[in-house]
Amino acid sequence: xxxxxxxxxxxxxxxxxxxxxxxxxxxxxxxxxxxxxxxxxxxxxxxxxxxxxxxxxxxxxxxxxxxxxxxxxxxxxxxxxxxxxxx
Amino acid sequence: xxxxxxxxxxxxxxxxxxxxxxxxxxxxxxxxxxxxxxxxxxxxxxxxxxxxxxxxxxxxxxxxxxxxxxxxxxxxxxxxxxxxxxxxxxxxxxxxxxxxxxxxxxxxxxxxxxxxxxxxxxxxxxxxxxxxxxxxxxxxxxxxxxxxxxxxxxxxxxxxxxxxxxxxxxxxxxxxxxxxxxxxxxxxxxxxxxxxxxxxxxxxxxxxxxxxxxxxxxxxxxxxxxxxxxxxxxxxxxxxxxxxxxxxxxxxxxxxxxxxxxxxxxxxxxxxxxxxxxxxxxxxxxxxxxxxxxxxxxxxxxxxxxxxxxxxxxxxx
Numbered sequence: 271x272x273x274x275x276x277x278x279x280x281x282x283x284x285x286x287x288x289x290x291x292x293x294x295x296x297x298x299x300x301x302x303x304x305x306x307x308x309x310x311x312x313x314x315x316x317x318x319x320x321x322x323x324x325x326x327x328x329x330x331x332x333x334x335x336x337x338x339x340x341x342x343x344x345x346x347x348x349x350x351x352x353x354x355x356x357x
Numbered sequence: 358x359x360x361x362x363x364x365x366x367x368x369x370x371x372x373x374x375x376x377x378x379x380x381x382x383x384x385x386x387x388x389x390x391x392x393x394x395x396x397x398x399x400x401x402x403x404x405x406x407x408x409x410x411x412x413x414x415x416x417x418x419x420x421x422x423x424x425x426x427x428x429x430x431x432x433x434x435x436x437x438x439x440x441x442x443x444x445x446x447x448x449x450x451x452x453x454x455x456x457x458x459x460x461x462x463x464x465x466x467x468x469x470x471x472x473x474x475x476x477x478x479x480x481x482x483x484x485x486x487x488x489x490x491x492x493x494x495x496x497x498x499x500x501x502x503x504x505x506x507x508x509x510x511x512x513x514x515x516x517x518x519x520x521x522x523x524x525x526x527x528x529x530x531x532x533x534x535x536x537x538x539x540x541x542x543x544x545x546x547x548x549x550x551x552x553x554x555x556x557x558x559x560x561x562x563x564x565x566x567x568x569x570x571x572x573x574x575x576x577x578x579x580x581x582x583x584x585x586x587x588x589x590x591x592x593x594x595x596x597x598x599x600x601x602x603x604x605x606x607x608x609x610x611x612x613x614x615x616x617x618x619x620x621x622x623x624x625x626x627x628x629x630x631x632x633x634x635x636x637x638x639x640x641x642x643x644x645x646x647x648x649x650x651x652x653x654x655x656x657x658x659x660x661x662x663x664x665x666x667x668x669x670x671x672x673x674x
Contacts (some may be wrong), residue, residue, distance in 0.1 A: 326577065
């Protein structure tokens, strides 16, 4: 499973849905691109549904609207019981 | 919880004075720690979208000690509290330096000779939730009568300083009291169980930063665990009590746990601002007054700003 592709596709889809101009803005923070924290939460919930994982297994200390898209994709890690990471 | 734990009485003091946001616009001209708004316009946008209030209730004349003492004396005079029966006084104000030595003063001046004094601290607005859980554990297994007087409250300055809690809420002033016991007689609610999740990593968190995912995970963990502990499901919850603050994130959490947002009791949401530790007492009180004795299960889901997430299940009696 290509976790990073799913993460990238989902954040871009959500950005388009919200009419945010996120193309060619890889270094801007998600909050500066227009994502508020609840919209961002929706993105993460959506990613978890696609990956079929529990939200509680997501790395919550590094991913936030403070990330750029690149950072978000790189920071998105899933910790399963007994495993280090899916990435 | 093995033994039954009851709430026998609740009362609050809500000041009449207000702090109007419109009169404090200049506060946002300079940066302040934990305040994520760099202009009054952004603050007003936040308030309009999430709080829908134009002011918070504040106390201009009384100290927090005077607010709490007045509330206690009113209820003692009315016979709502029998001082001779009180076995413990638990202080649970928002801030660690609020109500210093107040428990001993209450024990002495209000004639509660049997009472010992305990302070619950370090969980800010969730101190009252933690106090309920602590009292419940203390009562558990006790066969002798235990009557606990819990005192909560917050009283800040007359300006905006430390009233704006990130993008969560704006703090007002209030005091509250609660009687808990192992005596079902005259009880208004039973404490079924509680689950606290503590994320110490937020001990020094910048409130202006986004910790949404951690908040969501922690709220969710506390809700799911307390339901499991009490052998209840989301469908068994009739109403939800939240802080009178930004409820957007916890609403998303409740939805993910199968609890419908229309179960949130919003009676006090747009009235006074976020009253810190008094929110839970006030919301529980008004909920019970508006629909007493209906045997409904209530869940409170609250946050302490440094990483304390507490879900408590109550059953109205």
